Amino acid sequence: MTEIQLYDTTLRDGAQREGISFSVADKLHIAQRLDDFGMHFIEGGWPGANPKDNEFFQQALKMGFKNASLVAFGSTRKAGIAAEDDVTLKALLESGAPVVTLVGKSSAPQVEKVLATTLEENIRMVTDSIEFLKAHGRRVFLDAEHFFDGYKADQAYALAVLKAAAAAGAECLVLCDTNGGALPGEIAEAVSAVVSAVNVPVGIHAHNDAELAVANSLAAVKAGAVQVQGTINGYGERCGNANLCSIIPALKLKFGLDVLPDNNLSDLTELSHFVSEVANLAPDPFLPYVGHSAFSHKAGLHVSGLARWEFAYQHIDPAAVGNKPRTLVSELSGKTNIVQRATEIGVELPARGKEVKALLQRVKDLESLGFQYENAEASFDLLVHRAATGYQPPFELIDFMVVIEKRRRAPMVSLAHEEMMSEAIVKVRVNGEVMHTAAEGNGPVNALDLALRKALLPSYPTLARVNLKDFKVRILEESTGTGSIVRVLIESTDGNEEWHTVGASSNLIEASWLALVDSLEYWLLKNGGQV
Ligand SMILES: CC(=O)SCCNC(=O)CCNC(=O)[C@H](O)C(C)(C)COP(=O)(O)OP(=O)(O)OC[C@H]1O[C@@H](n2cnc3c(N)ncnc32)[C@H](O)[C@@H]1OP(=O)(O)O
Numbered sequence: 001m002t003e004i005q006l007y008d009t010t011l012r013d014g015a016q017r018e019g020i021s022f023s024v025a026d027k028l029h030i031a032q033r034l035d036d037f038g039m040h041f042i043e044g045g046w047p048g049a050n051p052k053d054n055e056f057f058q059q060a061l062k063m064g065f066k067n068a069s070l071v072a073f074g075s076t077r078k079a080g081i082a083a084e085d086d087v088t089l090k091a092l093l094e095s096g097a098p099v100v101t102l103v104g105k106s107s108a109p110q111v112e113k114v115l116a117t118t119l120e121e122n123i124r125m126v127t128d129s130i131e132f133l134k135a136h137g138r139r140v141f142l143d144a145e146h147f148f149d150g151y152k153a154d155q156a157y158a159l160a161v162l163k164a165a166a167a168a169g170a171e172c173l174v175l176c177d178t179n180g181g182a183l184p185g186e187i188a189e190a191v192s193a194v195v196s197a198v199n200v201p202v203g204i205h206a207h208n209d210a211e212l213a214v215a216n217s218l219a220a221v222k223a224g225a226v227q228v229q230g231t232i233n234g235y236g237e238r239c240g241n242a243n244l245c246s247i248i249p250a251l252k253l254k255f256g257l258d259v260l261p262d263n264n265l266s267d268l269t270e271l272s273h274f275v276s277e278v279a280n281l282a283p284d285p286f287l288p289y290v291g292h293s294a295f296s297h298k299a300g301l302h303v304s305g306l307a308r309w310e311f312a313y314q315h316i317d318p319a320a321v322g323n324k325p326r327t328l329v330s331e332l333s334g335k336t337n338i339v340q341r342a343t344e345i346g347v348e349l350p351a352r353g354k355e356v357k358a359l360l361q362r363v364k365d366l367e368s369l370g371f372q373y374e375n376a377e378a379s380f381d382l383l384v385h386r387a388a389t390g391y392q393p394p395f396e397l398i399d400f401m402v403v404i405e406k407r408r409r410a411p412m413v414s415l416a417h418e419e420m421m422s423e424a425i426v427k428v429r430v431n432g433e434v435m436h437t438a439a440e441g442n443g444p445v446n447a448l449d450l451a452l453r454k455a456l457l458p459s460y461p462t463l464a465r466v467n468l469k470d471f472k473v474r475i476l477e478e479s480t481g482t483g484s485i486v487r488v489l490i491e492s493t494d495g496n497e498e499w500h501t502v503g504a505s506s507n508l509i510e511a512s513w514l515a516l517v518d519s520l521e522y523w524l525l526k527n528g529g530q531v
């Protein structure tokens, strides 16, 4: 079986993504996780480029890896100077990394236009640099920059660079689609040609500018490439690099290549989320394999099909990559979505009973009025409970009133001397007793929240732990202006768990009230007022 080398460049090319700036500690944490995961090579950065990268190599060598080899990245020597005088080559040696990946030009137009040197001198730069590093005991890979564009422009020259690198002792010739514009067929053809022309293993380094980096990497492997370079979550310069979170499961589960132990693959989703956390980027829910929505099922036909056969609408078992299937409830649901979600919250509903039909109809009716349940699972769970015979809500609204007043403090000098005052009066029945409370707040929803809590806290003191974490308002049917329907989505937390509720109305206060009441009622229902 072909041995594939997994080469991660999240810490170097991944850090070239706009918005990412890893600290040394971030890099060390990520490197540790990549090593635990079973990555074969971890490219840590460009020694000499900045103090953080220098520090990283010192610390990473002290830390040591159990699976991976540490790789330092840098360019071939500058034109017109000796290798031993080149600052980049010296810094690569000083980094102490046992493996060095050298980026060298393999495209004739790039050599002439960008390096502004001769084609012959570029070949000498590649050869001298590899020989210099090999003479100092380093393993060397060549990242043949712009290889595929160079292969189209001047095939003989692109191959001559690779042959020179192989003769100088490069262990792997990594063909780079640096501008990310190549197509899978072109990649496969060029990789096959190189594999036949050289006696050294070939690798692939693809960028995602045409959204083909993963497809191109897989096409390269099919054509004989044995090293795959990429990044976690596809982070990288411009539109990113080939996403290892898609490539690794494809190699393992679809190509049947034993690139990692099975148990490690199930850590992939966690690894992806860990790296996005450290990069301070929200995880992309729509990433294949590892995204929160990668196995979310919304359409009624899909959910019903999946209930009969787990592969009806899934290309792999989500558990293989550490992910989970989810069932969404919405206006596109069928009976099975409702039954499954009800089962998840411990309510058994007969699959063909009238309760399910009524709930499904209620969801569709409410969504047509502006509610949206797929992002507000707690509000849907309450619909299920409220429909059950004998359900006793922890509190019931009798009525509420909100007053908003603009007050001017005399003497008025500026807007800072004007203030908005909101007061809410709430009447609710709690455990048979009518509670009549009032509160002032910095806005009408805040005043309502405070007045409602005043009414509930004597009976449910632990409710004090519940906080509103996020409050989103979306205007639906914008064309009707201030008369349009608004949807309010509230995210709440008790410090341990988070839940989402929804309200919709042509009145913003009412929409907010509905979402607020659902939030508190949901928590009381789940916790019985105790935590
Ligand atoms: C395809 C890739 O993603 S390769 C990785 C690119 N990554 C980075 O550039 C990030 C780190 N880079 C840096 O910190 C800086 O660019 C440094 C420290 C490497 C160099 O900085 P400077 O010395 O100021 O040079 P600058 O970046 O302006 O120009 C690049 C120089 O490298 C030369 N160069 C570019 N590619 C190569 C190559 N493959 N081999 C040799 N020299 C090269 C250019 O001709 C230019 O030389 P010049 O300074 O004699 O004109």
Ligand SMILES: CC(=O)C(=O)O
Residues within 6 Å of the ligand: 013, 103, 143, 144, 145, 146, 176, 177, 178, 179, 205, 207
């Ligand atoms: C080496 C590299 O990052 C590239 O060619 O894209």
